[in-house]
Amino acid sequence: MSKPTPRRFRAIVIGVSTGGVQALQTLLSELPQDFPLPLLIVQHISPDADDGLVRLLGARCTLRVKEADEQDETLPGTVYLAPPNYHLLVESDGRLALSADAPVSYARPSIDVLFESAADAFGPALIGVVLTGANFDGSRGLARIKRQGGIAIVQDPADAEAPQMPQAALAATAVDQVLSLANIAGMLCTLAGEHATPTKETVVHA
Protein backbone atom coordinates (compact mmCIF):
# COMPACT_ATOMS: atom_id res chain seq x y z
CA MET A 1 0.00 0.00 0.00
CA SER A 2 1.44 3.33 -0.94
CA LYS A 3 1.26 6.27 1.40
CA PRO A 4 -1.24 8.79 -0.01
CA THR A 5 0.32 11.95 -1.38
CA PRO A 6 -0.39 14.86 0.95
CA ARG A 7 -3.14 17.27 0.01
CA ARG A 8 -2.18 20.47 -1.74
CA PHE A 9 -4.04 22.59 0.83
CA ARG A 10 -4.11 22.52 4.63
CA ALA A 11 -6.85 25.02 5.45
CA ILE A 12 -9.44 27.49 4.19
CA VAL A 13 -9.96 30.94 5.74
CA ILE A 14 -13.17 32.87 5.13
CA GLY A 15 -13.92 36.52 5.92
CA VAL A 16 -17.44 37.90 5.85
CA SER A 17 -19.37 40.85 7.29
CA THR A 18 -22.74 42.39 6.37
CA GLY A 19 -25.02 39.67 4.98
CA GLY A 20 -22.73 37.00 6.36
CA VAL A 21 -25.19 34.94 8.37
CA GLN A 22 -27.19 34.15 5.23
CA ALA A 23 -24.10 33.70 3.04
CA LEU A 24 -22.42 31.32 5.48
CA GLN A 25 -25.56 29.19 5.79
CA THR A 26 -25.72 28.86 2.00
CA LEU A 27 -22.03 28.11 1.57
CA LEU A 28 -21.52 25.72 4.49
CA SER A 29 -24.68 23.70 3.88
CA GLU A 30 -23.29 22.72 0.48
CA LEU A 31 -20.07 21.23 1.87
CA PRO A 32 -20.07 17.49 2.67
CA GLN A 33 -19.57 16.11 6.17
CA ASP A 34 -16.28 14.50 5.10
CA PHE A 35 -14.90 17.75 3.68
CA PRO A 36 -11.14 17.19 3.96
CA LEU A 37 -9.99 20.60 5.26
CA PRO A 38 -10.63 22.79 8.30
CA LEU A 39 -12.47 26.10 7.73
CA LEU A 40 -11.48 29.12 9.84
CA ILE A 41 -14.04 31.91 9.70
CA VAL A 42 -14.22 35.53 10.81
CA GLN A 43 -17.75 36.92 10.70
CA HIS A 44 -17.91 40.49 12.03
CA ILE A 45 -20.04 40.27 15.12
CA SER A 46 -21.05 42.38 18.12
CA PRO A 47 -18.68 42.14 21.13
CA ASP A 48 -21.50 40.86 23.35
CA ALA A 49 -22.94 38.31 20.94
CA ASP A 50 -23.68 34.87 22.43
CA ASP A 51 -23.12 31.51 20.73
CA GLY A 52 -26.23 31.92 18.54
CA LEU A 53 -24.29 31.93 15.27
CA VAL A 54 -22.42 28.73 16.18
CA ARG A 55 -25.72 26.99 16.97
CA LEU A 56 -27.46 28.30 13.87
CA LEU A 57 -24.71 27.23 11.48
CA GLY A 58 -24.28 23.91 13.29
CA ALA A 59 -27.95 23.18 12.73
CA ARG A 60 -27.86 24.13 9.04
CA CYS A 61 -24.86 22.11 7.86
CA THR A 62 -23.34 18.66 8.29
CA LEU A 63 -19.90 19.99 9.19
CA ARG A 64 -18.94 20.30 12.84
CA VAL A 65 -19.20 23.95 13.89
CA LYS A 66 -17.51 25.36 17.00
CA GLU A 67 -16.27 28.61 18.44
CA ALA A 68 -12.48 28.67 18.16
CA ASP A 69 -10.54 28.05 21.36
CA GLU A 70 -6.88 28.82 21.86
CA GLN A 71 -4.62 25.82 21.21
CA ASP A 72 -7.31 24.14 19.08
CA GLU A 73 -5.80 21.75 16.58
CA THR A 74 -7.54 22.36 13.26
CA LEU A 75 -9.38 19.25 12.09
CA PRO A 76 -10.85 18.39 8.69
CA GLY A 77 -14.59 18.92 8.22
CA THR A 78 -14.68 21.37 11.12
CA VAL A 79 -15.65 25.04 11.12
CA TYR A 80 -13.89 27.31 13.62
CA LEU A 81 -15.64 30.64 14.18
CA ALA A 82 -13.73 33.55 15.71
CA PRO A 83 -15.25 34.37 19.13
CA PRO A 84 -16.90 37.78 19.65
CA ASN A 85 -14.43 40.43 20.92
CA TYR A 86 -11.29 38.36 20.14
CA HIS A 87 -9.00 38.15 17.15
CA LEU A 88 -8.41 34.66 15.77
CA LEU A 89 -4.87 33.78 14.67
CA VAL A 90 -2.95 30.70 13.49
CA GLU A 91 0.35 29.67 15.07
CA SER A 92 3.21 28.35 12.93
CA ASP A 93 2.37 24.77 14.00
CA GLY A 94 -1.17 25.21 12.63
CA ARG A 95 -2.86 25.51 16.04
CA LEU A 96 -5.27 28.35 16.75
CA ALA A 97 -4.59 31.33 18.99
CA LEU A 98 -6.72 34.20 20.27
CA SER A 99 -5.82 37.79 21.02
CA ALA A 100 -7.57 40.69 22.74
CA ASP A 101 -5.38 43.28 20.99
CA ALA A 102 -7.00 46.50 19.80
CA PRO A 103 -9.58 46.25 17.00
CA VAL A 104 -8.08 46.50 13.50
CA SER A 105 -10.10 48.74 11.15
CA TYR A 106 -12.74 48.91 13.90
CA ALA A 107 -13.14 45.12 13.85
CA ARG A 108 -12.44 42.51 16.52
CA PRO A 109 -12.40 39.81 15.29
CA SER A 110 -10.60 41.20 12.23
CA ILE A 111 -10.43 39.33 8.93
CA ASP A 112 -6.99 40.77 8.17
CA VAL A 113 -5.56 39.47 11.45
CA LEU A 114 -6.75 35.92 10.69
CA PHE A 115 -5.72 35.99 7.04
CA GLU A 116 -2.24 37.44 7.68
CA SER A 117 -1.32 34.98 10.41
CA ALA A 118 -2.80 32.05 8.45
CA ALA A 119 -0.82 33.11 5.36
CA ASP A 120 2.37 33.07 7.42
CA ALA A 121 1.54 29.69 8.96
CA PHE A 122 0.25 27.80 5.91
CA GLY A 123 2.04 29.55 3.02
CA PRO A 124 0.98 28.13 -0.37
CA ALA A 125 -1.26 25.54 1.33
CA LEU A 126 -3.97 28.11 2.13
CA ILE A 127 -7.18 29.17 0.38
CA GLY A 128 -8.58 32.59 1.31
CA VAL A 129 -12.20 33.54 0.62
CA VAL A 130 -13.71 37.03 0.92
CA LEU A 131 -17.52 37.19 0.93
CA THR A 132 -20.14 39.92 1.29
CA GLY A 133 -19.37 42.93 3.51
CA ALA A 134 -19.80 46.71 3.72
CA ASN A 135 -16.19 47.63 4.60
CA PHE A 136 -12.69 46.80 3.39
CA ASP A 137 -11.51 44.28 6.00
CA GLY A 138 -9.78 41.24 4.50
CA SER A 139 -8.16 42.92 1.51
CA ARG A 140 -4.73 43.30 3.15
CA GLY A 141 -4.93 39.74 4.41
CA LEU A 142 -5.93 38.36 1.01
CA ALA A 143 -2.96 40.16 -0.55
CA ARG A 144 -0.69 38.51 2.03
CA ILE A 145 -2.17 35.09 1.18
CA LYS A 146 -1.34 35.69 -2.48
CA ARG A 147 2.21 36.84 -1.65
CA GLN A 148 2.72 33.63 0.30
CA GLY A 149 1.63 31.55 -2.68
CA GLY A 150 -1.93 30.73 -1.59
CA ILE A 151 -5.19 30.89 -3.55
CA ALA A 152 -7.61 33.84 -3.38
CA ILE A 153 -11.34 33.54 -4.04
CA VAL A 154 -13.73 36.50 -3.91
CA GLN A 155 -17.51 36.55 -4.11
CA ASP A 156 -18.68 38.37 -7.23
CA PRO A 157 -19.60 41.88 -5.98
CA ALA A 158 -22.73 41.80 -8.19
CA ASP A 159 -23.84 38.68 -6.29
CA ALA A 160 -23.01 39.99 -2.79
CA GLU A 161 -25.54 41.56 -0.44
CA ALA A 162 -22.87 44.20 0.32
CA PRO A 163 -20.33 44.56 -2.52
CA GLN A 164 -17.71 46.80 -0.83
CA MET A 165 -15.61 44.12 0.83
CA PRO A 166 -15.34 41.94 -2.32
CA GLN A 167 -14.55 45.07 -4.37
CA ALA A 168 -11.79 46.11 -1.94
CA ALA A 169 -10.31 42.60 -2.09
CA LEU A 170 -10.35 42.63 -5.90
CA ALA A 171 -8.57 45.99 -5.90
CA ALA A 172 -5.92 44.82 -3.43
CA THR A 173 -4.55 41.74 -5.17
CA ALA A 174 -4.68 39.48 -8.22
CA VAL A 175 -7.56 37.21 -7.26
CA ASP A 176 -7.68 33.66 -8.68
CA GLN A 177 -11.46 33.19 -8.81
CA VAL A 178 -14.41 35.60 -8.76
CA LEU A 179 -17.52 33.48 -8.22
CA SER A 180 -21.14 33.76 -7.23
CA LEU A 181 -21.88 32.35 -3.80
CA ALA A 182 -23.60 29.33 -5.39
CA ASN A 183 -20.37 28.33 -7.14
CA ILE A 184 -17.92 28.81 -4.28
CA ALA A 185 -18.71 25.55 -2.46
CA GLY A 186 -18.06 23.55 -5.66
CA MET A 187 -14.74 25.33 -6.18
CA LEU A 188 -13.71 24.65 -2.58
CA CYS A 189 -14.53 20.94 -2.99
CA THR A 190 -12.45 20.76 -6.18
CA LEU A 191 -9.47 22.51 -4.61
CA ALA A 192 -9.74 20.57 -1.36
CA GLY A 193 -9.62 17.31 -3.33
CA GLU A 194 -6.32 18.20 -5.01
CA HIS A 195 -3.14 16.50 -3.94
CA ALA A 196 0.35 17.85 -3.88
CA THR A 197 2.49 16.94 -6.86
CA PRO A 198 3.96 13.52 -5.98
CA THR A 199 7.67 13.66 -5.29
CA LYS A 200 10.36 11.00 -5.54
CA GLU A 201 10.62 10.82 -1.74
CA THR A 202 7.07 9.46 -1.46
CA VAL A 203 7.49 6.47 0.80
CA VAL A 204 6.18 3.14 -0.47
CA HIS A 205 5.28 0.63 2.22
CA ALA A 206 5.65 -3.06 1.44
Place this chain on the structure above:
Amino acid sequence: MGEDIANLEIRLLLEGVHQVYGYDFRDYAEASIRRRLTHWLAESGFETFSEAQSRLLRDRAVFESLLAGITVNVTEMFRDPAFFRIVREQVVPFLRTYPFVKIWHAGCATGEEAYSMAILLEEEGLGGRYRMYATDINEAVLQKAGEGVIPITEMQRFTRNYQKSGGKSSFADYYTARYDRAIVAPELRKNIVFAPHNLATDAEFGEMHMVLCRNVMIYFKAALKERCLKLFDTSLLPGGFLCLGLKETLENRKLGERYEELAPSSRIYRKRYV
Protein backbone atom coordinates in the same frame (compact mmCIF):
# COMPACT_ATOMS: atom_id res chain seq x y z
CA MET B 1 10.90 32.44 1.35
CA GLY B 2 10.99 35.92 2.89
CA GLU B 3 8.54 35.04 5.64
CA ASP B 4 10.57 32.11 6.94
CA ILE B 5 13.50 34.45 7.32
CA ALA B 6 11.32 36.83 9.35
CA ASN B 7 10.47 33.95 11.70
CA LEU B 8 14.15 33.13 12.14
CA GLU B 9 14.98 36.81 12.73
CA ILE B 10 12.30 37.07 15.40
CA ARG B 11 13.67 34.04 17.22
CA LEU B 12 17.19 35.49 17.16
CA LEU B 13 15.89 38.89 18.28
CA LEU B 14 14.06 37.46 21.29
CA GLU B 15 17.14 35.41 22.20
CA GLY B 16 19.30 38.55 22.04
CA VAL B 17 16.83 40.54 24.13
CA HIS B 18 16.84 37.81 26.76
CA GLN B 19 20.64 37.60 26.96
CA VAL B 20 21.30 41.33 27.03
CA TYR B 21 18.30 42.74 28.92
CA GLY B 22 16.98 39.74 30.87
CA TYR B 23 13.42 40.05 29.52
CA ASP B 24 12.23 36.65 28.35
CA PHE B 25 9.69 36.67 25.52
CA ARG B 26 10.75 33.30 24.11
CA ASP B 27 7.69 31.65 25.62
CA TYR B 28 5.21 34.12 24.15
CA ALA B 29 2.84 32.64 21.55
CA GLU B 30 4.32 33.34 18.13
CA ALA B 31 1.43 34.65 16.04
CA SER B 32 0.59 37.58 18.31
CA ILE B 33 4.13 38.58 19.17
CA ARG B 34 5.01 38.46 15.49
CA ARG B 35 2.12 40.80 14.74
CA ARG B 36 3.21 43.23 17.45
CA LEU B 37 6.89 43.07 16.44
CA THR B 38 6.01 43.65 12.79
CA HIS B 39 4.03 46.70 13.85
CA TRP B 40 6.96 47.96 15.95
CA LEU B 41 9.39 47.38 13.05
CA ALA B 42 7.21 49.39 10.66
CA GLU B 43 7.27 52.34 13.09
CA SER B 44 10.94 51.97 14.02
CA GLY B 45 12.46 52.98 10.70
CA PHE B 46 14.50 49.78 10.41
CA GLU B 47 14.11 47.71 7.24
CA THR B 48 14.42 44.26 8.79
CA PHE B 49 14.62 42.67 12.24
CA SER B 50 18.28 41.84 11.57
CA GLU B 51 19.01 45.50 10.95
CA ALA B 52 17.17 46.47 14.14
CA GLN B 53 18.99 43.78 16.13
CA SER B 54 22.45 45.40 16.10
CA ARG B 55 21.10 48.71 17.45
CA LEU B 56 18.68 46.99 19.80
CA LEU B 57 21.42 45.09 21.61
CA ARG B 58 23.57 48.20 22.09
CA ASP B 59 21.04 50.97 22.68
CA ARG B 60 18.76 50.68 25.69
CA ALA B 61 16.42 53.35 24.33
CA VAL B 62 15.68 51.19 21.28
CA PHE B 63 14.99 48.25 23.57
CA GLU B 64 12.64 50.37 25.69
CA SER B 65 10.62 51.29 22.60
CA LEU B 66 10.43 47.63 21.60
CA LEU B 67 9.38 46.64 25.12
CA ALA B 68 6.62 49.26 25.12
CA GLY B 69 5.48 48.12 21.67
CA ILE B 70 5.20 44.42 22.36
CA THR B 71 3.79 44.42 25.88
CA VAL B 72 0.84 46.74 25.43
CA ASN B 73 -2.33 44.92 26.35
CA VAL B 74 -5.61 46.64 25.64
CA THR B 75 -8.16 46.86 28.43
CA GLU B 76 -11.52 48.48 28.84
CA MET B 77 -13.86 49.40 31.66
CA PHE B 78 -16.18 46.51 32.56
CA ARG B 79 -15.16 44.33 29.59
CA ASP B 80 -17.55 41.34 29.64
CA PRO B 81 -20.28 42.92 31.78
CA ALA B 82 -21.66 39.47 32.64
CA PHE B 83 -18.37 38.62 34.34
CA PHE B 84 -18.61 41.67 36.60
CA ARG B 85 -22.23 40.88 37.36
CA ILE B 86 -21.25 37.43 38.63
CA VAL B 87 -18.43 38.93 40.71
CA ARG B 88 -20.95 41.36 42.19
CA GLU B 89 -23.61 38.77 42.91
CA GLN B 90 -21.63 35.64 43.72
CA VAL B 91 -18.07 36.57 44.73
CA VAL B 92 -18.64 39.70 46.82
CA PRO B 93 -20.76 37.85 49.42
CA PHE B 94 -17.71 35.68 50.19
CA LEU B 95 -15.34 38.66 50.20
CA ARG B 96 -17.57 40.45 52.71
CA THR B 97 -16.84 37.74 55.27
CA TYR B 98 -13.20 38.84 55.51
CA PRO B 99 -12.17 41.87 57.58
CA PHE B 100 -9.76 42.90 54.83
CA VAL B 101 -9.48 41.69 51.23
CA LYS B 102 -6.32 41.50 49.12
CA ILE B 103 -6.57 41.30 45.35
CA TRP B 104 -3.85 40.76 42.76
CA HIS B 105 -4.62 42.05 39.31
CA ALA B 106 -1.90 40.54 37.11
CA GLY B 107 -1.33 42.21 33.74
CA CYS B 108 -3.39 45.31 34.51
CA ALA B 109 -2.13 47.34 31.51
CA THR B 110 -3.56 50.89 31.66
CA GLY B 111 -5.73 50.01 34.64
CA GLU B 112 -9.29 50.19 33.28
CA GLU B 113 -10.20 46.80 34.69
CA ALA B 114 -8.63 47.55 38.07
CA TYR B 115 -10.69 50.74 38.30
CA SER B 116 -13.79 48.80 37.25
CA MET B 117 -13.23 46.38 40.11
CA ALA B 118 -12.65 49.28 42.51
CA ILE B 119 -15.98 50.84 41.48
CA LEU B 120 -17.73 47.53 42.06
CA LEU B 121 -16.15 47.01 45.48
CA GLU B 122 -16.98 50.55 46.58
CA GLU B 123 -20.62 50.10 45.51
CA GLU B 124 -20.81 46.81 47.36
CA GLY B 125 -19.70 48.40 50.62
CA LEU B 126 -16.12 47.14 50.69
CA GLY B 127 -14.63 50.66 50.52
CA GLY B 128 -11.63 50.94 52.87
CA ARG B 129 -11.54 47.17 53.36
CA TYR B 130 -9.53 46.10 50.34
CA ARG B 131 -6.20 46.63 48.65
CA MET B 132 -5.60 45.84 45.00
CA TYR B 133 -2.10 45.10 43.74
CA ALA B 134 -2.25 45.88 40.03
CA THR B 135 0.88 44.74 38.22
CA ASP B 136 2.22 44.79 34.69
CA ILE B 137 5.53 44.13 32.91
CA ASN B 138 5.30 47.46 31.06
CA GLU B 139 6.25 50.41 33.27
CA ALA B 140 5.06 52.97 30.74
CA VAL B 141 1.48 51.68 30.93
CA LEU B 142 1.72 51.47 34.75
CA GLN B 143 2.57 55.16 34.78
CA LYS B 144 -0.60 55.86 32.78
CA ALA B 145 -2.63 53.54 34.97
CA GLY B 146 -1.50 55.41 38.09
CA GLU B 147 -2.61 58.72 36.60
CA GLY B 148 -6.07 57.29 36.04
CA VAL B 149 -6.53 58.84 32.62
CA ILE B 150 -9.07 57.27 30.30
CA PRO B 151 -9.71 58.23 26.68
CA ILE B 152 -13.05 60.03 26.67
CA THR B 153 -14.02 58.69 23.25
CA GLU B 154 -14.64 55.33 24.90
CA MET B 155 -16.92 56.60 27.64
CA GLN B 156 -20.21 55.77 25.93
CA ARG B 157 -19.26 52.14 25.53
CA PHE B 158 -17.83 51.97 29.07
CA THR B 159 -21.03 53.48 30.46
CA ARG B 160 -23.09 50.86 28.66
CA ASN B 161 -20.82 48.10 29.97
CA TYR B 162 -21.10 49.49 33.50
CA GLN B 163 -24.89 49.51 33.35
CA LYS B 164 -25.04 45.96 32.00
CA SER B 165 -22.69 44.79 34.74
CA GLY B 166 -25.22 45.72 37.40
CA GLY B 167 -23.79 49.15 38.26
CA LYS B 168 -25.79 50.85 41.01
CA SER B 169 -24.95 54.48 40.44
CA SER B 170 -24.32 56.87 37.58
CA PHE B 171 -21.08 56.06 35.80
CA ALA B 172 -20.34 59.77 35.39
CA ASP B 173 -19.89 60.00 39.19
CA TYR B 174 -16.61 58.15 38.87
CA TYR B 175 -14.68 60.43 36.57
CA THR B 176 -14.09 64.07 35.71
CA ALA B 177 -14.11 64.97 32.03
CA ARG B 178 -11.32 67.30 30.91
CA TYR B 179 -11.13 68.19 27.21
CA ASP B 180 -10.34 64.91 25.40
CA ARG B 181 -9.88 62.73 28.43
CA ALA B 182 -11.44 61.58 31.65
CA ILE B 183 -9.71 61.25 35.01
CA VAL B 184 -10.98 58.66 37.45
CA ALA B 185 -12.04 59.81 40.89
CA PRO B 186 -9.17 59.93 43.44
CA GLU B 187 -11.03 57.74 45.95
CA LEU B 188 -10.88 54.88 43.43
CA ARG B 189 -7.12 55.21 43.19
CA LYS B 190 -6.26 55.26 46.87
CA ASN B 191 -6.69 51.51 47.42
CA ILE B 192 -4.80 50.42 44.31
CA VAL B 193 -1.04 49.89 44.28
CA PHE B 194 0.39 49.85 40.75
CA ALA B 195 3.72 48.00 40.58
CA PRO B 196 5.97 46.36 37.97
CA HIS B 197 5.91 42.55 37.86
CA ASN B 198 7.06 40.15 35.17
CA LEU B 199 5.02 36.95 35.02
CA ALA B 200 7.83 35.19 33.14
CA THR B 201 10.51 35.76 35.79
CA ASP B 202 9.19 37.25 39.06
CA ALA B 203 7.80 35.44 42.13
CA GLU B 204 4.52 35.81 44.01
CA PHE B 205 4.45 38.49 46.70
CA GLY B 206 1.73 37.77 49.19
CA GLU B 207 -1.44 35.90 50.13
CA MET B 208 -4.46 36.91 48.08
CA HIS B 209 -8.23 36.43 48.32
CA MET B 210 -8.66 37.04 44.63
CA VAL B 211 -6.43 36.94 41.56
CA LEU B 212 -7.54 38.47 38.27
CA CYS B 213 -5.59 37.65 35.13
CA ARG B 214 -7.89 38.02 32.16
CA ASN B 215 -6.74 37.75 28.55
CA VAL B 216 -3.07 37.89 29.49
CA MET B 217 -2.08 34.21 29.38
CA ILE B 218 -3.63 33.84 25.90
CA TYR B 219 -0.38 35.42 24.68
CA PHE B 220 1.78 32.76 26.36
CA LYS B 221 2.91 29.29 25.31
CA ALA B 222 1.95 26.30 27.45
CA ALA B 223 5.05 26.30 29.71
CA LEU B 224 4.67 29.97 30.63
CA LYS B 225 0.91 29.56 31.20
CA GLU B 226 1.71 26.72 33.59
CA ARG B 227 4.21 28.96 35.42
CA CYS B 228 1.62 31.72 35.85
CA LEU B 229 -1.05 29.36 37.11
CA LYS B 230 1.41 28.00 39.68
CA LEU B 231 2.15 31.57 40.84
CA PHE B 232 -1.55 32.33 41.21
CA ASP B 233 -2.22 29.05 43.00
CA THR B 234 0.59 29.70 45.48
CA SER B 235 -0.75 33.19 46.12
CA LEU B 236 -4.38 32.24 46.61
CA LEU B 237 -5.72 31.38 50.05
CA PRO B 238 -8.07 28.39 50.25
CA GLY B 239 -11.53 29.64 49.30
CA GLY B 240 -9.95 32.36 47.14
CA PHE B 241 -11.01 33.22 43.59
CA LEU B 242 -9.10 32.98 40.32
CA CYS B 243 -10.66 35.00 37.49
CA LEU B 244 -9.64 34.24 33.90
CA GLY B 245 -10.74 35.59 30.52
CA LEU B 246 -13.90 34.17 28.93
CA LYS B 247 -11.87 32.04 26.51
CA GLU B 248 -9.49 30.68 29.17
CA THR B 249 -10.15 27.62 31.25
CA LEU B 250 -8.66 25.40 33.97
CA GLU B 251 -9.95 22.30 32.17
CA ASN B 252 -7.11 19.88 31.47
CA ARG B 253 -4.79 21.88 33.73
CA LYS B 254 -2.78 20.28 36.51
CA LEU B 255 -4.32 22.43 39.20
CA GLY B 256 -7.82 22.28 37.74
CA GLU B 257 -9.00 19.64 40.18
CA ARG B 258 -8.26 21.87 43.16
CA TYR B 259 -10.63 24.52 41.80
CA GLU B 260 -14.35 24.69 41.22
CA GLU B 261 -15.96 26.95 38.61
CA LEU B 262 -18.40 29.26 40.35
CA ALA B 263 -20.97 29.37 37.53
CA PRO B 264 -20.78 27.53 34.19
CA SER B 265 -18.53 29.34 31.69
CA SER B 266 -17.97 32.22 34.15
CA ARG B 267 -14.22 31.43 34.25
CA ILE B 268 -14.30 32.35 37.92
CA TYR B 269 -12.67 29.50 39.82
CA ARG B 270 -12.79 29.02 43.59
CA LYS B 271 -9.91 27.26 45.29
CA ARG B 272 -11.07 24.31 47.38
CA TYR B 273 -10.29 24.08 51.09
CA VAL B 274 -8.70 20.61 50.89
